[in-house]
Amino acid sequence: MKKLKPIGKALLIISAFFFTQQLYSQETPDLLAGxxxxxxxxxxxNEFKTTQVINLPSLxxxxxxxxxxKINHRFNPLNSGAYDAFGFDVANIRIGGEYGIAKGMVIGLGRSNVAKQTDAFLECKLFNQTTDNKIPFTAILYAGSAYTAQKYTFTQTESGREVDFKSRLAYTAQLVLGKKLSNSLSLQVSPTVLHYNTTKANTSDDKFDNTLMAVGIAARAKITTRTTFNAEWIPVIGNNGNYKNALSIGFDIETGGHVFQLHLTNSRGMSPYQYIGRNDQSWGDGGIHFGFNISRIFNIVNHEE
Amino acid sequence: MKKIISFLALAIFAISAFAQVYKTSTGTVDFISKTPAEDIAAKSSKVKAAIDSKSGAVQFAISVNSFQFKKSLMQKHFQENYMETKKYPKSTFKGKITESTAVQWEKDGTYTVNVKGKLTMHGVSKAITIPGKVIVKEGKPILKATFKIKPQDYKIKIPASTSSKIAKDIAINVNCTCN
Incomplete structure (x- = not known):
């Protein structure tokens, strides 16, 4: 190739420059770069459809x-027999409500006809999983107490302690740790401490621990945008007599402001004091309750801009 | 040689000066769905926008999660059930001003333009022409547009139970001041 004169070289470079510029603009450059x-x-x-997995507080x-x-309902177990229409004739209910008093802070109150129990709780968000995964999971602290009003079936002498207001209280503290793994799948683990001031209600067995530990494990998988499959299992660590660990499976169906949860569970009670530590039914012998939760959200105060 | 270099430098400078790209990452887009049942409105103030004064090319990108609603349940439903932000985190628009000579970039004024391009949201891209305005003020363009879209065009499913609460046409407002 012959040596080009400087001016020719320059012209070549300039025309090449214009040519590439032309090409560049034709394939629409990313103007948003930077x-x-x-x-x-x-x-x-949106890790779950509502604030409960089935019984457990969700993420x-x-x-x-x-x-x-919250309107929660459990029929009696399927093994109740034909006379009770396999549980259909008996309604165990808890009616309650939750209110967001501050950002990441909720108070709740509920009353159940199971052992005439009133329960209250406070929930605090410790931190929330972020979309960039710098915070890889969400953590919530749940703390509550319950008062059981049902008359004891044992006397003060039998129990060996005073059956007073204090003896009717129970406490719980729980960490709700979990992660939304994908659009459809969420997992959570709920390490829990339960304390019953008396373990003698409805039983004469004295060997139960007053303080129990439990680790709830729960998951949900989306079936469609508005329906999910949920499962939870809450193994108890500690001496809890003949009480059984809770296992529940169910479906969430979301319709606008309502979430309907339909499930099968071996827990009759709907407060942590009952569904974690006081299950006398087991799946093995048909002690399965059909139940549902209805959640309806009312907007009380609008968001500030 | 010196002459050539200076000529080259001048040429490059002239091109880059001519092809100025104005940008922002704090533009706003809001939308409203009006029905007799209820009004649903949301706003994002984290809109990324850019306009190339040479070619008239414009681009917008919004993180769908950035839309803020007054009712948090609406926001959750918007993200989870309608826009499915986990699957489709961004909505974008890429287009071009059809009458590229309409805007005098150096002169303050309001220029009415049409922008032809592709709007992508909820994983669906559609060709669309949006009537808008370029307001040049102190050498900086403000991009404004008001237009309507139909959720069904973008495969956003609205169940029968909520169809009376969500408008067939959603009104969108764009307001981006570029630098």
Whole structure:
């Protein structure tokens, strides 16, 4: 190749430059390049359809300014026999509500006809999983107490302690740790401590521990956008007599502001004091309760901008 | 040789000056769905936008999670059930001003334009022409547009039970001040 004169060289470079420029503009350059340096980070949400997996508090919390009305219902176990229409004739219910008093803080109250129990709780969000996964999971602290009003079937002498107001109280503290793994799959683990001031209600067995530990394990998988399959298992660590660990499976169906949860469970009670530590039914012998939860959200206070 | 270099430098400078790209990452987009049952409105203030004054090319990108609602349940439903943000985290628009000579970038004023391009949301891309305005103020363009879209065009499923609460046409407002 012959040596080009400087001016020819320059012309060549310039025309090449214009040519590439032309090419470049034809394939629409990414004008937004450089704006993406800072990745936007959002808290991960919608891990579950509502604030309960089935019985366990889920990774979802009632938002600030929202009131969530909870109507929970368990029929008697399927092994109740034909006379009780396999459990259908007996209704175990808990009616309660949860309210978001501050960002990441919820109070709740409920009353159940199971042992005439009133339970209250406070939930605090410790941290939330983020979309960039810098915070890889969500943690919530749940703490509560319950008062059991049902008359004891044993006397003060038998129990060896005073059957007073204090003896009717139970406490719980729970960490709800979990992660939304994908659009459809969420997992959570709920290490729990339960304390019953008396373990003697409805039994004469004295060997039960007053303090129990439990680790709830729960998951949900989406079937469609608005329906999910849920499961939870809550093995108890400690001497809990003949009481059985809770195992529940169910479906969530979301319709606008309502979430309907239909499930099968061996827990009759609907407060942690009952569904974790006081299950006398087991799946093995047909002690399965059909039940449902209805959640309805009412917006009390709108978000501030 | 010196002459050539200076000529080259001048040429490059002229091109880069001519092809100025104005950008922002704090533009706003809001939308409203009006029905007799209820109004649903949300706003994002983290809209990324850019316009190339030479070619008239415009681009927008929004993280769908950035839309803020007054009712948090609406926000959750929007993210989970309608826009499915975990699957489709971003909505984008890429287009071009059809009358590229309409805007005098150096002169303050309001220029009415049409932008033809592709709107992508919920994983669906559609060709669309959006009427808008370029307002040049102190040498910086403000991009404004108001238009309507139909959720069904973007395969956003609305169940029968909520169809009376979500408008067939969603009104969208764009307001981005670029630098």
């Amino acid at each position: 704006l993406d340096n800072e990745e936007e980070v959002y808290p991960v949400t 979802m919390m009632t938002d600030i300014g929202e009131f969530d009305l």
